[in-house]
Amino acid sequence: MATPPSRDLTDAVDGHIRLIQTITRTATSDADRARLAAVGSEAASFAGWLAWDKGDHGSARSWYGGAVKAARTAHNPLLTAYQIGTLAQFEAHAGNGVEALNLARRARRVLGEQRPAVAEAWLLTVEASGTRWPATGAGRTGP
Numbered sequence: 001m002a003t004p005p006s007r008d009l010t011d012a013v014d015g016h017i018r019l020i021q022t023i024t025r026t027a028t029s030d031a032d033r034a035r036l037a038a039v040g041s042e043a044a045s046f047a048g049w050l051a052w053d054k055g056d057h058g059s060a061r062s063w064y065g066g067a068v069k070a071a072r073t074a075h076n077p078l079l080t081a082y083q084i085g086t087l088a089q090f091e092a093h094a095g096n097g098v099e100a101l102n103l104a105r106r107a108r109r110v111l112g113e114q115r116p117a118v119a120e121a122w123l124l125t126v127e128a129s130g131t132r133w134p135a136t137g138a139g140r141t142g143p
Contacts, residue, residue, distance in 0.1 A: 006053040013050060017043045034074045041070035041079055045086055052090055060090055081107040081119060085126050092129035100130030 020043055024036040048063030064087040071080040088103035104127045111119055 006050040010047075010050055010054075013043065013047050017047060034076075037070045037074035038076055038079055041067045041074060041076075041083055044070055045083055048086070048090070052093075057090075057094055061087070064090055077110050077112075078116070078119065081110040081115070081123075084110065085123055088126045089129060092126065092132070097130045097132075101127055104130060 017040065020036060020040045024033060024040065027033045027036055044063050044067035048060045048067060051057075051059035051063055064083065067083040068080060068087060071083045074080075084103050084107035088100045088107065091097075091103060092100035104123050107126075108115065108120070108123050
C-alpha cells in the first residue's frame with residue numbers, strides 16, 4: 001500500500017489546525033484550553049514533519065517552535081520535552097549539531113531528574129544524532 005506524499009497532506013493538516021484554533025477560542029475552561037493546546041501541539045508537530053519532509057526547513061522550524069509553545073501552554077512537561085526533542089532531532093539532521101545538543105539538554109531539564117527512562121533513552125539518541133551531523137547545515141533533507 002502506497003503512502004501519500006507530504007504535499008498531499010498539507011492542506012488537510014492546515015485545516016485541522018484551523019479547526020483546533022477555532023474550538024480553542026470558544027473553550028470555556030482552562031482545562032479544555034490546556035487539552036486543546038496539547039492537541040494543537042501534536043498537529044503543529046505533524047505540520048513540521050510534513051514541511052521537513054518537503055525540504056522546507058524554515059516552515060519546519062516554525063511549526064516545531066509552535067508545537068513547543070503549545071505544549072507549554074498545555075502545562076504538559078512530557079509533551080513539551082518531546083516537542084523540544086523533536087525540534088532537536090530536526091536540527092541535528094539539518095546539520096545544526098550544536099543547536100540539537102542544546103535543545104536535547106533543554107528537553108531533559110524540562111523533565112527534571114525523575115524523567116521516564118524511555119524519554120531519557122530517546123533524548124540520548126537525539127544527542128547522539130547531534131554529534132553525528134557536521135555543523136555545516138549539510139545534514140539530511142528529510143525525516
